[in-house]
Amino acid sequence: MIDHRPFKQLGRFRNDWLNANYHFSFSGYHDxxxxxxxxxxxxxxxxxxxxxxxxxxGHHSMEIITYVRSGAITHKDSMGNTGRTEAGDVQVMSAGDGIQHSEWNAEDEETTLFQIWILPRTAGGKPGWGARKFPKGDRSGKWAVLASGTGEQDSLVINQDAQVLGATLKQGETLTYEVEAGRHGYLVLAAGAVELNGIRMEARDGAAISGTESLELKGLEDAEIVFVDTV
Structure with missing residues (x-):
């Protein structure tokens, strides 16, 4: 089953420095x-x-993945980690049994990003942080593993049986994916437009996938895709 979630239907939060849109219940938005x-x-x-x-x-017992869409984000935490993650690249923070951090846009332009939280296999454990570059050219027309529970394809490691995948798709190209029985998928279009199993998706739309599903994406415009496959 595929549940299309258009961007205009997401939860909203606004203040003088943050424009946030929620695919799932978060903070003051509850569905x-x-x-x-x-x-x-x-x-x-x-x-x-x-x-x-x-x-x-502070956070604890959460795997937090940040996918930067434009600009850059600067990370600092209580373990002494510091890093700047640029557009198209990814950082992962395992909160473990507790960590304090800040995420700051030190740039002269807006920063846009996806922040993805995944529950860990087990609560607690040692916190950690890491970041990696993922050139968009290396994922043109195919899936690249950005983060996973096994570190496959030299991905960032998270404490869960899950994969965070990225791909870019040119207009007219197709890309497939099999969601296996007992697993869940969530796909967000970072840019462009695609057709997902006959459903038109625009930039920043989401789609929840539950149950066994063969996915086919067709590029209606040049597109950038982020997808989570998890238990």
Missing amino acids: PERMGEGALRVWNDDTIQPHSGFPPH
Whole structure:
């Protein structure tokens, strides 16, 4: 089953520095029909104004993946990790038994990103952070593993039986994926337009996939895709 979730129907939050759009219930937005998809708990589409961001705050027992769409985000945490992640690249923070961090747009332009939270296999454990470059040319017309529970394809490692995948698709190209029985999928179009099993998806739309499903994506425009496959 595929549940198309147009961008205009997402939850919303606005203040003077943050424009947030929620694919699932989060903070002050609550929808009992959108509490997550399997172990995937949060997918936020954030626009952060220049020289602003999330001040130091804490997390525990969550795998937090940040996919930067434009601009860059600067990370600092209580373990001494510091890093700047640019557009198209990915960072992962395993909150473990507790970590404090800040995420700051130190740039002179807006930063746009997806923040994805996945519940871990087990609560607690040692926290950690890492980032990697994923050139879009390396995922043209095919899936690249950005983060996974096994570190396959030299991906970033998360504490869950899950994969975070990325792909770019040119107009007229097709791409397939098999969602296996007992697993869950969630796909968000970062840019462009595609047809997903006959459903037209525009930039920043989401689609929840439950049950066994053969997916076929057709590029209606040049497109950038992020997909989570999880228990």
